[in-house]
Amino acid sequence: MSTINPSDIAKLLAIAGFALFQTSCGSSSSESLIPPVNPPINPGNPPGVPQFVQVVAGDGNSSEIQNTISWALDPDATDYTVYWDNVPGVSDASSVVVPAASGTRYVIHSDVDVLAGNTYYYRVSANSAGGSSALSNEVAGTPQRSMTGRSLNDVAWNGTDTLVAVGDSGVILTSPNGTDDAWVDVSVAAVPEPLTGVTWEGVNSQFMIVGASSTVLTGDGTNWVQEDLSNIAGARNLQDVAWLGNRYIAVGNNGAIVTSNADGSVWTLQDAGGAVMNTSFNAVATDSNQIVIVGSNGTILNSLDAVTWTEQAKPLNNDLNDITWDGNQFVAAGSNDAMLTSPDGLTWTAHNPGTSDIRFSAVTQWDSGPPLLPVLGAVGSAGTFVTDPDADPGAIIRTGTTEQLGGLTWVDDGVAAPYFVIVGNDGTVMTVQYE
CATH class of the missing domain: 2.60.40.10 (Immunoglobulins)
Incomplete structure (x- = not known):
């Protein structure tokens, strides 16, 4: 075994001391620097599970x-x-x-x-x-392709197995569900006018469609009959239609209000007064007692019999483009984010849907009757879709389109999960299985 000379140990200690002195004095020699050891950074916990998907x-x-x-x-x-x-x-x-x-x-x-x-x-x-x-x-x-490039303005469901969507240039599309089964074009060649409103009622078991130039169609979703309104002077551009329990009511431009007999084959023009003769009536709904019409510049009319009408004080001056009854309240929607609710059609509360400068054109329609727990939705410009728009604010769901959306209905057959059906400009057809 070799031995170490004490003088060599002294030399080694001297060299080590000089190296330590150089390090403490800031020597730039990379060989003498010892990098600091930093404690690991805690990245935190993972995010929560995504919600509202x-x-x-x-x-x-x-x-x-x-x-x-x-x-x-x-x-x-x-x-x-x-x-x-x-x-x-x-x-x-x-x-x-x-x-x-x-x-x-x-x-x-x-x-x-x-x-x-x-x-x-x-x-x-x-x-x-x-x-x-x-x-x-x-x-x-479950996506489906549209069968048209025309703008679609409204959509209705018969409560069992038929959807009908209507739009510009007389286009009528139908599908059993809008998901598994394709949309089919069932337009009437003799009716080229824009079609703006559609509803379903179970007494006559028929759809009712209204549109420009006093156009009124009744049918089962595939076959259509054009009703005769020649007894009403002048062509009326009708915007919306509703079933009152024993007859129809349709409303439109220039203060137009028309009511029908039980099956929609005979129509009568009603007079709401000269003060509203230049008003565009855009939509109508009923709670089986009060009938409410909404229109341009915040106009709201009420009637108990569809003959005598009373104009309400305007809660706002925005155009009101649609109205529905959800089983508990009337909901009206319109331009510049307008959203109103009323328990009786007489007193109204304004809400903030959480949108900015949106023209709402439609709220959920339950043509076959509102469900026990209705899900309210509203659609409008820039592809906007909001659920619970009266919740201050509502919940915005991305639709993947920037088109003006024009109609919205709810499908719940009691078998499959319920869902919204949405239609809009340039043939837009979409479904949302709301979670």
Whole structure:
């Protein structure tokens, strides 16, 4: 065994001391610097599970049908991952949506992955430096293609197996459901006028359609009869129609109010007075007692018999474009984000739907009668769709389109999960299985 000379130990200690002195004095020698060891940074916890996940499915005036998946923003999330499959049971091993377009709270799924009449299932994960959340509840969408490029203005459901959508240039589309089964064009060649309103009633078991030039059609959803309004002087551009329990009422431009006999084959012009003769009446609804008409510049009229009318004090001056009765209250919607509710059609409360400068054109219609727990929705300009618009604010759901949306109905056959059907400009047809 070799021995170490004490003088060598002294030399080594001297060299080590000089190196330490150089380091403490800020030597620039990289060989003498020892990098500090920093404690690990805690990235925090993963974000919460994404909430309010929705799918809007259909044809929103694009070259392809699409599903738009949206969710509520989480301030702790930096981005989101959307998983999908064409069978239930989506997991984080499923395919990831490659979006055709996306934003901070939505992605659009289209291209060759999405075919008309097929159902697609989705779950969403929120991501951050702290990791990924658990997957959201599973949601589904079944898109269908529109059969027209014409603007669609209204849509109604008969409560069992038929949807009817109406629009410009006399277009009429029908589908059993708007999801699994395609839309079919059943327009009447002899009726080229714009069609603006449609409703269903079960007494005569028929749809009623109204439109420009005093156009009135009745039918079963496929076959149509044009009713004769030649006894009413002048052509009336009718905007909306409602069933009063024993007859119809239709309203339109220039103060037009017409009522029918029981089956809609004979019509009578009503007089609401000279003060409203230049007013555009845009929509009408009833709670089986009070009949309410809304129109331009905030006009609201009431009647108990559809003959004698009283104009109410205007709660606002915005155009009111649609009205519905949801079983508990009247809801009227209009331009510049106008949203009103009333328990009796006489006293009105204004609400903030949470939108900015939107022209609302329609609120949910329940032509076959409102359900026990109605889900209120409103649609309008820039592809806007808001649920619970009277909640101050409502909840905005991304639709994947910027088209003006014109009609909205609710489908609940008691078998499949209920859903909204939305129609709009340039042939837009969409469904939303509201979660």
